[in-house]
Amino acid sequence: MKRLISLLALTLTLSSQAFAGSARDVIKYIPIQNGGRLKPFDTFAQESMQLLHGKRSRENKPATDIILSMYVVPDVWMNTKFLAVKNFEVKKNLGLDEKENFFSYAELAKAKQLPLLLQNLRSKTDMKEKLNPYDQAVQKVESQMYMFNAISTGMAFTLVPAKPEKNTNAWLPMAHADPQIVKLFNEIATEFVQSISEELKSGKVSEPGALQKKVEDFKAAARNENPSLYPSDRDMSIEVLYNNLHPFKWAWIFYFVAAIFFALASRKNSKPWEFKAGWVLMMLGFVMHCLGFALRIYITGRPPVSNMYETVVWVAFGALVFAAFIERATKHRLVMLGGCLVAVFCLILADLAPTVLDSSLQPLEPVLMSNFWLIVHVMTICISYAAFFLALAMGNMGLYLFIQGENANRAAIQNVTQSIYRALQIGVVLLAAGIILGGVWADYSWGRFWGWDPKETWALIALLGYLAILHGRMGGWIKNFGMSAWSVVGFSLVIMAWYGVNFVLGAGLHTYGFGAGGIEYVLAFVFIQLLYVIYATLVTRKKTV
Numbered sequence: 061m062k063r064l065i066s067l068l069a070l071t072l073t074l075s076s077q078a079f080a081g082s083a084r085d086v087i088k089y090i091p092i093q094n095g096g097r098l099k100p101f102d103t104f105a106q107e108s109m110q111l112l113h114g115k116r117s118r119e120n121k122p123a124t125d126i127i128l129s130m131y132v133v134p135d136v137w138m139n140t141k142f143l144a145v146k147n148f149e150v151k152k153n154l155g156l157d158e159k160e161n162f163f164s165y166a167e168l169a170k171a172k173q174l175p176l177l178l179q180n181l182r183s184k185t186d187m188k189e190k191l192n193p194y195d196q197a198v199q200k201v202e203s204q205m206y207m208f209n210a211i212s213t214g215m216a217f218t219l220v221p222a223k224p225e226k227n228t229n230a231w232l233p234m235a236h237a238d239p240q241i242v243k244l245f246n247e248i249a250t251e252f253v254q255s256i257s258e259e260l261k262s263g264k265v266s267e268p269g270a271l272q273k274k275v276e277d278f279k280a281a282a283r284n285e286n287p288s289l290y291p292s293d294r295d296m297s298i299e300v301l302y303n304n305l306h307p308f309k310w311a312w313i314f315y316f317v318a319a320i321f322f323a324l325a326s327r328k329n330s331k332p333w334e335f336k337a338g339w340v341l342m343m344l345g346f347v348m349h350c351l352g353f354a355l356r357i358y359i360t361g362r363p364p365v366s367n368m369y370e371t372v373v374w375v376a377f378g379a380l381v382f383a384a385f386i387e388r389a390t391k392h393r394l395v396m397l398g399g400c401l402v403a404v405f406c407l408i409l410a411d412l413a414p415t416v417l418d419s420s421l422q423p424l425e426p427v428l429m430s431n432f433w434l435i436v437h438v439m440t441i442c443i444s445y446a447a448f449f450l451a452l453a454m455g456n457m458g459l460y461l462f463i464q465g466e467n468a469n470r471a472a473i474q475n476v477t478q479s480i481y482r483a484l485q486i487g488v489v490l491l492a493a494g495i496i497l498g499g500v501w502a503d504y505s506w507g508r509f510w511g512w513d514p515k516e517t518w519a520l521i522a523l524l525g526y527l528a529i530l531h532g533r534m535g536g537w538i539k540n541f542g543m544s545a546w547s548v549v550g551f552s553l554v555i556m557a558w559y560g561v562n563f564v565l566g567a568g569l570h571t572y573g574f575g576a577g578g579i580e581y582v583l584a585f586v587f588i589q590l591l592y593v594i595y596a597t598l599v600t601r602k603k604t605v
Contacts, residue, residue, distance in 0.1 A: 084255055086272045087124050087248070089296045090279060093218045093231035096423040100296040101219075102303055107420050108211065112204050113162075114144035116414075125256075127211060132249050134212035139164050143204050147197035153177060154201075165208050168201065178202055219245065220282045221289035229289060238285070244278040299359050299421075307352030308373055312407035314345030315380075319400035326394055335393060342380065342400060349377055349403075360421050363434045368562065369410055369417040371442045376406035378446025379453075386482050392475040398453035402446070416563075416578040437501050441494035441519065447487030448526065448554045451547040454480045456589075458544030459596040466541075466600070477540045480547045481533060484526055491523050514565050518557035525553045541600055545593050552586050 088102035095107070105123035106116040117123055130137045141162045145151055151158045154171040168174065181198050184191060191199065210216035214234035220241055222228050234245055251271045283290040321338035324330060352373070356364045364370045383399025386392065410417050458476040461469040498516070499509040510516060529546045532538035538546060556564075559582055 084122070084125060084252060084271065086275045087128060087252070088122075088300050089293065090219060090275060091282075091291050091296055093221075094216070095420070097421070098291045098295075099421070100300050100303075102300045103421070104216075106303060108207060108216070110414060110420075111200075111207055112144070113142050114146070118142060128249065128252055130208065130211045131214055131217065132253060137165070137208070137212070139166050141167075143168060143201075143208070145197075145201060145204075147194060149194050150177075150197045150201065165205065168205060174201075217245075219278075221286035224286055224288070231289075241278070241281050241285070244274070244281055248274045248278055295359075298355065302352075302355040302359065305351075305355075307348045307355065308407050309411055311345045311349040311352065312376075312404050312411070314341050314348065315400045315403045315407070318342040318345060319397055319404060322393065322397040322400060326397060335396075338396060338400075342396070345403070346380060349373075349380075353377070356421065360423075363439055365434060365438045365442055367418060367422065368559075369419045371438075371445075371558070372406050372410045372417060374439065374442050375446040375449055376403040376410075378443040379403055379406070379450045382447050382450050382483060382486055386479055390475070390478060390482070392479050394457055394472065394476055395450070395454065395479040398450055398457060398479070402449045402453050406449075413578060437494060437497040440490055440497060442558075444487045444490035444494055445554050445558055447483045447490065448522075448547075448551055451480045451483040451487065452551040452589075454483065455544040455547030456592070458540070459548065459592065462541055462544065462600045463596050465603070473540050477543045480543050481530075484530055484547065488523065488526050488530060491519065491526070495519050495523060514561045515557070518553070518561050522550075522553040522557045525550050541597075545597065548589050548593050551589070555582060555586060 088100055088105075090101040091098055092101050092104045093099075094104045102124055105127040108127055109116050109118065109123040118126055141160070141164050143163050143165060144161060145154075145156065145163055145168070146161050148158060151160075153173050154168070154177070155173065156163060156167065156171065177198050181191075181195055181202065184195060207216065217234045218231040219234060220232045220237045222230055222232055234242055237245075248271070251274045255271055318338045318341035321334050321341060325335035325338055353364050356370075360366075365374050379402035380399045383395045383402075386395045410419065454476050458473060458480065461473050461476065466473060495516070498519070502511070502516075503509045529538065529543070529550055532546075533543060559578075563582075564579060
């Protein structure tokens with residue numbers, strides 16, 4: 061056994077070999093209660109790795125292998141540099157090497173200043189003070205150390221439902237489970253080590269037979285403890301499918317290629333098939349997009365708009381829907397390019413910023429536990445942002461055409477301007493409806509229709525800002541260039557209502573939407589957009605003088 065454990069330690073800490081599709085995949089389907097819901101071990105392992113390591117895998121090894129090995133050989137992982145600590149000030153205060161980004165549990169535990177940092181953090185949380193990025197980094201270190209301890213001792217493995225007479229929905233960790241069930245789980249761990257040993261010897265993927273039998277025996281014993289609380293194999297399989305498929309990643313890949321064809325179709329000498337190819341690719345991406353939504357809805361049993369990640373994915377969906385409707389109505393091809401670019405931007409952002417946009421499937425906050433209001437208020441508000449985002453994309457295109465020369469692109473500029481106007485009309489109607497519906501929900505939940513909460517206030521400011529643009533256009537004060545410029549500038553109001561209130565102000569009754577991180581990138585985005593408007597204005601004025 062010691063030899064097998066040594067082989068396991070060597071494999072998981074030094075080797076870069078991945079065992080994708082190995083016999084150990086059967087472990088992924090074991091149900092576990094974590095984070096307020098039931099999920100497959102695969103999801104728990106990936107989320108734990110995201111917290112501990114900042115990524116959902118390490119050296120291309122499955123998260124399930126790594127997390128289970130922390131339970132089997134905790135001493136090895138105790139001294140392995142895999143805990144991600146990237147805040148410069150935190151590393152400095154803990155006396156860590158500021159050039160490194162990964163540290164071992166032993167290094168963090170030995171840091172003399174750690175107790176003081178944690179004490180200061182608790183003082184702030186007890187006083188309910190808003191945590192700054194430094195405090196949040198300290199809090200993450202605390203969570204990482206707690207999670208590693210829980211995994212290595214088995215306390216995190218809440219794999220067994222409590223017996224019916226306990227009258228609770230809480231599941232038991234392996235440390236508190238029936239000895240016979242613990243024995244079965246330890247047999248899984250032993251077979252897990254044996255599986256890795258066999259693969260090292262043969263260089264081939266081992267067969268799942270023995271390990272699968274151990275897993276099935278364990279699941280049967282756990283289910284017998286309380287069958288009413290144990291989830292179906294189908295539910296676990298569907299969530300593992302979602303984890304493996306990455307539908308939103310495939311969606312943005314299809315959208316990106318579609319955007320290339322739509323860009324080619326916008327040329328003067330374009331071929332008819334280029335635009336059709338763009339539509340076909342866009343629809344393939346749209347199918348994957350819808351599949352991703354369908355899987356998340358099935359898994360959670362609610363509309364997929366409960367956090368910032370889900371709203372970003374929903375906005376990508378809305379931008380494409382609105383672009384398709386506007387293109388069908390006006391025959392302006394550039395709007396499809398704009399819709400695809402928004403979708404690609406949003407989905408790549410959701411893919412590449414897991415620490416800011418948490419993609420994990422979490423239970424709803426109590427105030428949000430109403431599928432009806434999530435649909436009629438939150439989805440309406442967020443999809444209005446999609447229309448404004450589409451207008452932003454079209455506005456950038458319009459400014460580019462003005463920079464290239466208004467006279468040479470007069471027809472294209474007119475089409476872009478009309479598309480912006482239609483997108484703003486859609487957005488204003490939906491945002492106004494969302495605000496009113498939100499007021500009704502607020503009266504139902506908090507006992508008042510309107511309370512000048514920051515989220516309510518900034519939604520109203522965004523609405524009034526876009527109404528001013530539409531009225532300026534109707535009154536003849538805002539011409540074609542102004543529509544492009546103001547659609548870009550006006551989106552900063554949406555950014556404040558959508559991101560700023562939650563991630564910058566962090567105040568108000570909409571606490572379920574609060575988060576942290578990414579402010580420097582958002583500010584850079586806004587600054588670059590404003591510079592672009594100023595540059596386009598100067599160039600256009602110079603050409604007309």
